[in-house]
Amino acid sequence: MPVDWRGRHATHLNVDDQTDQTRFVEVFLPHLDDAFRLARWISGNRADAEDIVQEASLRAFKGIRNFSGGSARAWTLTIVRNTSYTWLAKNRPSTVVLTEDLDERAREEMERAAGDDDVPTPEAALIAKMEAEEVRNAAAALPLPFREILVLREIHDLDYRSIADIIQVPIGTVMSRLARARKLILAALR
Numbered sequence: 001m002p003v004d005w006r007g008r009h010a011t012h013l014n015v016d017d018q019t020d021q022t023r024f025v026e027v028f029l030p031h032l033d034d035a036f037r038l039a040r041w042i043s044g045n046r047a048d049a050e051d052i053v054q055e056a057s058l059r060a061f062k063g064i065r066n067f068s069g070g071s072a073r074a075w076t077l078t079i080v081r082n083t084s085y086t087w088l089a090k091n092r093p094s095t096v097v098l099t100e101d102l103d104e105r106a107r108e109e110m111e112r113a114a115g116d117d118d119v120p121t122p123e124a125a126l127i128a129k130m131e132a133e134e135v136r137n138a139a140a141a142l143p144l145p146f147r148e149i150l151v152l153r154e155i156h157d158l159d160y161r162s163i164a165d166i167i168q169v170p171i172g173t174v175m176s177r178l179a180r181a182r183k184l185i186l187a188a189l190r
Helices: 015-027 029-043 046-062 072-091 104-114 123-129 132-140 144-155 160-167 171-189
Strands: none
Touching: 015 029, 015 046, 015 072, 029 046, 029 072, 029 144, 046 072, 072 160, 132 144, 132 171, 144 160, 144 171, 160 171
């Protein structure tokens, strides 16, 4: 007799379980690659990203009935992002440092490292000229709040509204963090 992934016999599944499974397959699974990429960028390595995505998948399945439509990709990435922070806080608490947690001196140093506001060359032109590995290393070295914004915008190609919804901040914060992330990358590449 076939057994489903929870170990129960498939013939004993009730209608709600089958509906949840179908909805999970339709909503979450198509975005599994994006989920892994985001988790990898946030965690910094493949093994941790796999653990995060596994935990996020469980959370998504348990909460699939709460998905009310809209962007399945944004919903999936929100779960992965939140799971990433929870996982990092539990397993690597020194990794999670939000900019709001920095004292004024540390924020000033970060701003100084970002360089001048008058960058004559657009970021896209600089990135196109740089080797991909250098850019990846610079992005990986960004503080987590800036790295996640950059990844959601540049790699996942999400608009500001979707990013704001995922990380639960105002659009203005998304825009300022993205600008700061780009400046930090430019400074690192110089």
